[in-house]
Amino acid sequence: MVTAQGQVPPVVQLPVGRLRGALEGGVSVFRGVPYAEPPVAGLRWRPAQPHAGWSGTRDATVDGPSAPQMYVEGGDPVLGGHGSPPFDDDCLTLTVWTPSADDAARPVLVWIHGGGFVSGSGSLPNYSGETFARNGDVVVVSINYRIGPLGYLYFGAEGGGAERGQGGAAVGAGNYWLTDQVTALRWVRDNIARFGGDPDRVTVAGQSGGAVSTAALAGHSDAQGLFRRVILQSPPFGLRIPTPAEYLPRTAAYLEISGVKDVGELRALPWPRLIEAAGGLFGQTMRWGYWPAPFLPVRDGVTMSRHPAQTLLHGAAADIDVMIGWTREEANFGFALDEGHGTAAKEQVIERIAETFPDGAAEVYAAYERTRPGARPVDVLMDLISDELFRVPAVELAEARAELGRPVWAYQFDFQAPAYDGRLAAAHCLELPFVFDNFDKWSHAPLVAGIDPAVRNGLAHAMHRAWISFVRTGDPNHPDLPTWGRYEVPSRVTMRFDSVTAAVGDPAGHSRLLHQRVPR
Structure with a gap:
C-alpha cells in the first residue's frame, strides 16, 4: 500500500496481530491500538484483561474513543477543554510514536494524562508524542484508561475482585484505572521492541492525576521491573487517599444518585447515565476552598497498600530515578x-x-x-x-x-x-x-x-x-x-x-x- 503522497505506511507485526500506521511529522504513528479487552458489560468494574488480538491487518491511523467523561461544548476558560468526543466505555487503547519501527532499541516514554481523575485522554493533540520522538529519538506511548465512575468507583465485597483474579479474585479490590495502566505497561514490555523501543529503558511520566498514577505504579507489585524512571509533574499528593471504609459512603451516594441498588444494576446502565450521575456526586462532595475530587483512588490493600506519595521510598521502587516538580501558583x-x-x-x-x-x-x-x-x-x-x-x-x-x-x-x-x-x-x-x-x-x-x-x-x-x-x-x-x-x-x-x-x-x-x- 502506498499513500497519495507516495509514502509507504509503517507496518508492525505483533504477537496478537498486524498493525498499519501512518507517517506524521517525520515519525511513524500507530493510533487506537487495543491493549486490553473492552471493559464493557460483564467486564465493567473488573480488572483489565489483556487483549486477545485480531485477524488480518488492523488500521491504526485513527484514535480510539476517549474514556467517558463530562463534556461542555466550547470547553473551559483555562484549558479550552480537556477531552472531546467520541467517548465510549470501549476505550482501552494507546498511541505509539516512533522515529522508526526498527530494532534500534530506543528509550521509551510512557505518558499518563491527568484530569482530576475525571477528564482527559491520552490521544489529545496536546499530548502528542511527535516532538519527543522526532527531537529525542525516543519511542512514546500515550494511554487511555478508565476515569470517573468507570475507573474509580469502589464496591468492596460487591466489586470485581483483585487484579490477579482471572478466576478466584480476592474480595475488596478496586482501582480499575490502575489495572488498566499495569496492563498497558505489560503491553509495552511485550511489544515495544517491535516499534524500535527498548523495554528495559522505560520512563513513565504523568501530570496531576497522571502523576499520582505514575507513583502508584511504582509501588505496584505487578509493575515491578517494567520501568526504571518516573517524571512526576504537579502530583496532588496532598489528597487524602481513602480507605475502603471511608470510600464506601461515597459509592453509596453515587448509587443513590444513579437510582440503582447495587453494582449489578449499575452495569446495566448506559455510560451516559453514569457520567450524568457523576455530576451529582460533584455537587455532593464539593467544599469551599478545596480542589473538587468526587472520585479518588482507594487504599484497598490489594492494588494499593499505601499512599502513592510513599511508594518511591520503599523496596525496589526506591531505586527508580525520580524527577518531580510543581508550578508556583498551582x-x-x-x-x-x-x-x-x-x-x-x-x-x-x-x-x-x-x-x-x-x-x-x-x-x-x-x-x-x-x-x-x-x-x-x-x-x-x-x-x-x-x-x-x-x-x-x-x-x-x-x-x-x-x-x-x-x-x-x-x-x-x-x-x-x-x-x-x-x-x-x-x-x-x-x-x-x-x-x-x-x-x-x-x-x-x-x-x-x-x-x-x-x-x-x-x-x-x-x-x-x-x-x-x-x-x-x-x-x-x-x-x-x-x-x-x-x-x-x-x-x-x-x-x-x-x-x-x-x-x-x-x-x-x-x-x-x-x-x-x-x-x-
Whole structure:
C-alpha cells in the first residue's frame, strides 16, 4: 500500500496481530491500538484483561474513543477543554510514536494524562508524542484508561475482585484505572521492541492525576521491573487517599444518585447515565476552598497498600530515578477565575486555614501575606491550597528521597501566564506545552494566550530537552540548560523554570517550614 503522497505506511507485526500506521511529522504513528479487552458489560468494574488480538491487518491511523467523561461544548476558560468526543466505555487503547519501527532499541516514554481523575485522554493533540520522538529519538506511548465512575468507583465485597483474579479474585479490590495502566505497561514490555523501543529503558511520566498514577505504579507489585524512571509533574499528593471504609459512603451516594441498588444494576446502565450521575456526586462532595475530587483512588490493600506519595521510598521502587516538580501558583487553575473564591473575605480564608492549622490560623495568614505584598484574601487562599495539595507534599518526597540517598531532581515552574490580566500566573498545567514543545497543539487554550513567542520558544526548548535527557540518561542536564544538581539536603537545589531559568536553593523553603507544624 502506498499513500497519495507516495509514502509507504509503517507496518508492525505483533504477537496478537498486524498493525498499519501512518507517517506524521517525520515519525511513524500507530493510533487506537487495543491493549486490553473492552471493559464493557460483564467486564465493567473488573480488572483489565489483556487483549486477545485480531485477524488480518488492523488500521491504526485513527484514535480510539476517549474514556467517558463530562463534556461542555466550547470547553473551559483555562484549558479550552480537556477531552472531546467520541467517548465510549470501549476505550482501552494507546498511541505509539516512533522515529522508526526498527530494532534500534530506543528509550521509551510512557505518558499518563491527568484530569482530576475525571477528564482527559491520552490521544489529545496536546499530548502528542511527535516532538519527543522526532527531537529525542525516543519511542512514546500515550494511554487511555478508565476515569470517573468507570475507573474509580469502589464496591468492596460487591466489586470485581483483585487484579490477579482471572478466576478466584480476592474480595475488596478496586482501582480499575490502575489495572488498566499495569496492563498497558505489560503491553509495552511485550511489544515495544517491535516499534524500535527498548523495554528495559522505560520512563513513565504523568501530570496531576497522571502523576499520582505514575507513583502508584511504582509501588505496584505487578509493575515491578517494567520501568526504571518516573517524571512526576504537579502530583496532588496532598489528597487524602481513602480507605475502603471511608470510600464506601461515597459509592453509596453515587448509587443513590444513579437510582440503582447495587453494582449489578449499575452495569446495566448506559455510560451516559453514569457520567450524568457523576455530576451529582460533584455537587455532593464539593467544599469551599478545596480542589473538587468526587472520585479518588482507594487504599484497598490489594492494588494499593499505601499512599502513592510513599511508594518511591520503599523496596525496589526506591531505586527508580525520580524527577518531580510543581508550578508556583498551582491552585490558580481552579480558583483564580471563580467569583465564589475571588470575593472571599479575610475572615473566611482564616477559617479555611484553621482546618489545616487548628492553632494560629491568623498567624499563618499573616505569614502568607508577607510573601506576597499586596495580597488579597484569595491570593492567600490559593497559596495555601497550592502548598498543601501540591508543593509541600512534593518537597517532602524529595526530602525523603534525598535522606535515603536516592536520586531525585526537583523543579519549580515560575513562568507567569499573561492571560486574564495575569490572574492565572504559573497555574496548574501551564508547564505542559513547554514540556511537549508543541504550542501549535494548544492554540485553543486560553491559558497560553499572549505569551511572547521569543520567551516561549526559549523556555520550551530548555524544558523539552531536559525531559528528553532524563528519559535517555536519568539526568536532566543538557548543554542549553544551567547545571541542574540533584535535590539534596541541605542545599535543596531546584531548577526554577522561568523567562530566565536558573538552579536555586530551596525556593519552597517558606512553605516547607510553615507546613512542618501540620501533622501528617
